[in-house]
Amino acid sequence: MFQRLVSHNDDIRRLVEKGYAVAFDSNYLIIRDVPYLDNGRRLQTGAIVAKLVFVDKDNVIQDDHQIFFAGSVPHGLDGNPIPNLGGGVTVLALGENCADVVVQRSFSNKPRTATGQFPDFYEKIESYVGIISGPAMELHSANPYTFNAAKDVVSNWERFVSRHAEWLLSRIANFARTPSSPVSLYGRAEYLCHRESARSLVESRLAVFAPVLEVSYGRVSIRAQKTCWGSCSRSGNLNFNYKILFLPAHLQDYVIVHELAHLRELSHSARFWAVVGSVLPSWRSLRRELRGKGML
Numbered sequence: 001m002f003q004r005l006v007s008h009n010d011d012i013r014r015l016v017e018k019g020y021a022v023a024f025d026s027n028y029l030i031i032r033d034v035p036y037l038d039n040g041r042r043l044q045t046g047a048i049v050a051k052l053v054f055v056d057k058d059n060v061i062q063d064d065h066q067i068f069f070a071g072s073v074p075h076g077l078d079g080n081p082i083p084n085l086g087g088g089v090t091v092l093a094l095g096e097n098c099a100d101v102v103v104q105r106s107f108s109n110k111p112r113t114a115t116g117q118f119p120d121f122y123e124k125i126e127s128y129v130g131i132i133s134g135p136a137m138e139l140h141s142a143n144p145y146t147f148n149a150a151k152d153v154v155s156n157w158e159r160f161v162s163r164h165a166e167w168l169l170s171r172i173a174n175f176a177r178t179p180s181s182p183v184s185l186y187g188r189a190e191y192l193c194h195r196e197s198a199r200s201l202v203e204s205r206l207a208v209f210a211p212v213l214e215v216s217y218g219r220v221s222i223r224a225q226k227t228c229w230g231s232c233s234r235s236g237n238l239n240f241n242y243k244i245l246f247l248p249a250h251l252q253d254y255v256i257v258h259e260l261a262h263l264r265e266l267s268h269s270a271r272f273w274a275v276v277g278s279v280l281p282s283w284r285s286l287r288r289e290l291r292g293k294g295m296l
């Protein structure tokens, strides 16, 4: 359902590309990870739910200008409930994939257009996020662009667990045995165990992006650096951290494109970022997200 709706509906595809955590539940579009302020101006995360009306098996339109919201009452910077949201207390039953989304209220903020309707889901979500998340974005520098679209969450998690089940279990056992000692999660053994799968992942993505950037590269090394995801030498050899395996696919691609772009421009100049941006227009938020992953 995810692929089908995203590929047939431009407005929904734009939401995914912008980084919204898009999911679907039968007749509803769900946007998770929506930040807002509670009555103590603390940062909370809710979900927006909007009804989908199927015009055929692939295409959807809106029902009306309203949305549902899973969360408490969003407040403004002044500590008061955000005015003009309208609506009221509503309960809505969603399927088990969305059991975490507990709808508590509806909002009804009519757009000031001739029709009183939003042109599409993109405009609708953007408008409500502006109202609901605006204060949280300002006070806590939060944003709803988590790139946790449902497809990614499932496939990455499944892939990670199936590839690394044994390793995960051994780490858990290890932690249980030595609860107070600082165990390095990524020791030499783990590195050796993952180096070849990291190499094949890196090589397959390099093969995709190198022709796009019109560059060619030298030797590719997989390393276990402590402080960086990748690097590019003056002679055009590329190094990648084996932990790239554990990143979500869109961040793996960012690391790959970043290093390939260094083959065109060695420093992080404006020209460099323009090269990155020619392939990944959302590089700014990708870079921010990758920073959030830290480096062990």
Ligand SMILES: [Zn+2]
Pocket (backbone or CB within 6 Å): 258, 262, 268
């Ligand atoms: Zn760089």
